Amino acid sequence: MAYWIEARRSRGLNRVTRTVLLCSFALLVSFVPAAAATSVIPLSDSEINQYVKRLNLNQNQKPAVTSIMKRSRTEGESILKKHGVNPQSGKKPGLFQLMTLKKEFNSVVQWARAEVEKVLTPVQLREFEKIYAEGAALLRQRLLK
Amino acid sequence: MRQTMMRGLFYGLSVAAVMMIGVALTPPAFAADEEPLICSIIEARECTPDSPCRKVKLTDIFLAPLVVLDFAKKIIVSAAMDDRGRTEKITGHVKTPDEHIIYGHSDHKAWNAVVSRKSGSMTANVNSGDTNHVLFGNCAPHAYP
Structure with missing residues (x-):
């Protein structure tokens, strides 16, 4: 019992x-x-690591490209903040809220492109363009979900 | 005296009958006052002080190709497959016999749109101080409000 x-x-x-x-x-x-969901910009540390692997960077290229990507993330986040995009609020952006966003992002992308051109080979640059296009699609998806 | 009264009554009834037939024959398309409209945005142009207006892709300005104008709820809401539920408040709505004129504002932006109640054609402006986006489209009554 x-x-x-x-x-x-x-x-x-x-x-x-x-x-x-x-x-x-x-x-x-x-x-x-x-x-x-703290950042919608597809340049988190783990995502940057994936891109670094995809670009097949050597030891000299790696720190330079990583720093360019990290600076792009910081710039991008400040642009999002300026436009009042706050993914943590759980609220979708307004219908017209993001209309000038890409134009401002373009200046960051142009800067990043000019910087990586100094470091990457033509083959790596083509891969960078692919990564950029995928990132843009991912950003759109995260912003509008 | 009685004849005059009868004639007046006859004329009155005739006028009322003609008015009723007129109302009955009004096309149902844009008859209802607060009926929501679904609008497809066909073209967007970006205008800045530095350069002539240029066509832009809707994806580049994060704008849904389909929006619903919900006059009763006083909102415009995106209704595309990959961009749904983003809203903008309608501050003002003026309805003339020929048009719906709507306008509103959000942080750093002012917008307005004119929709023909006869043809359904739509033009809109979204103004952000340094950039003006001009939108062209067509609207029709929303089948599933």
Whole structure:
């Protein structure tokens, strides 16, 4: 009998532990997309690392290109801020809010292009253009979702 | 005296009948006052003080090719497959016999649009101080308001 009560209690505890664990997991999972959505610009550290791999950069090129991309991210974020885009608010941008955004982004992209041209080979530059086009599509998708 | 009264009544009834037939024959397309319209934006041009107006892609100015003008809710809302639910408040709506004239403003922008109640053609301006976007399109009653 005592064994049975003990077994029930431990099973009950297990159930409580399981519930607490499940709740913690659910909470963690619900916070992950919020954390990922802090920046809509597709130049997070992990994304930059992917681009660096795709560009097949040597040891001299790597720090230069990484710093160009990081500066582009900072500039891009300040442009978004100027336009009142706040992905953390969970609100979609207004219908006409983003109309001049690309024009301002273009100046950053032109600067970045001019800078990477000094460092990359023609083959790498072609890959950079592909990365830029993919990034632009991803930015649009993140801004409008 | 009685004859004059009868003649007056006859004329009155005739005028009322003609008016009722007129109302009944009015095309249903733009008859309802607050009926929402769905508009396709066919072309966009960007005008700045430095250069002549030039055509721009709607994707480049983050503008949905389909928008709904909801006069009852006083909003314009994007209704494209990949850009849905972004809104802009309608501050003013003037309805003349021939046009819907709507206008509004948001942070750093003022806009206006004129929609023909007869042909459905639409022109709009979105002005951001240094850039003016001119939009052309066509509107029709929204089938699924």
